[in-house]
Amino acid sequence: MTVGSAVPAAGPARDAAVDVYGELVFVRRFLEKVHALYRQGHVHGPAHVGIGQEAIAVGVARALRPEDRSIGTYRGHAHALARGAPPDAVLRELLGREGGICAGKGGSMHITSVEYGYFGSYAIVGAHLPIACGLALADQLRSAGRVTVCFFGDGTTNIGAFHEAVNLAAVWGLPVVFVCENNGYMEYTPIGDMTPVPRPAADRAGAYGLRPITVDGNDVRAVRDVTGEAVEAARAGQGPAMIEARTYRMTGHSCADPGKYQPPDEVERWAERDPLLVHRAVLVDAGVPAELVDEIDSDTRTEVDELAADILAAAPITGDNALTDMWSDGGARWRN
């Protein structure tokens, strides 16, 4: 397989590459907007954006079929959007307005869009890896031909649930592809301080009989190609895969964290490998006019600004719906 081969000067492949750029830019502007709105006090509860990590969500989504499933962490806005979840409903959720994707009850850390194959964002580190195995087991038992992709961070590889889930997936040959977004940090701690191997996910893969797969997580086409191969192998019954995508988060752990522990020269080095810049260079090399790329940038900025302004103009939800759509009626009948 040639990862990220050259984009031709014209035709559908070039158009698709331009599309991918539009998606990357949209997710970036959306995340920047969330960050700004949080700082202005409009977002209630914690919010974690993945500015700098967008190519992983977008690249993986491009390798999936609509019926495939994905599941992720509290840093899940990009992952829901990349699967097609409506940005309006995601932003309404964050801003506590009518029409939120979880009716205003999930907030930033629990964005979920089952309709678009995104089975939720989980705030407990590692908790969703066994859930991903459950989704994949159900598909395996039903011969559904679907694959589940499970996103998680580098820090998650030191949680027991990671090892239990990967072990079980390998033993049962489940159609699940684990995607570790190695952004170098677990909250405020560099991953190297807590992990005895340089590649926290890939170096553990071999212990469970999986081939270590690593990819430049800031190169959207490389992510798409590597994921596509793993997803199709899983679909064909060849079992799970472990992909480690190296990337960097350009802002702090959450919107409340100024990221003072991130050395400025490190941030600068990664800024040069910004996934938007990487893909922009691919387009320009393929002969896409720089003006067209600039137009995508400015149109998207306006689109996201207008989206946020419209939602902010609506009244916040009142809480009248606090007891609807709940699994429990608030009573104690279900307890032993």
Ligand SMILES: Cc1ncc(C[n+]2csc(CCOP(=O)(O)OP(=O)(O)O)c2C)c(N)n1
């Ligand atoms: C079981 C558990 N332990 C601790 C925490 C607190 N916590 C939240 S995020 C985080 C770091 C996770 O790092 P990583 O897996 O690399 O994901 P990233 O935030 O970098 O995307 C920790 C320790 C938690 N949410 N759940």
Ligand SMILES: [Mg+2]
């Ligand atoms: Mg991390």
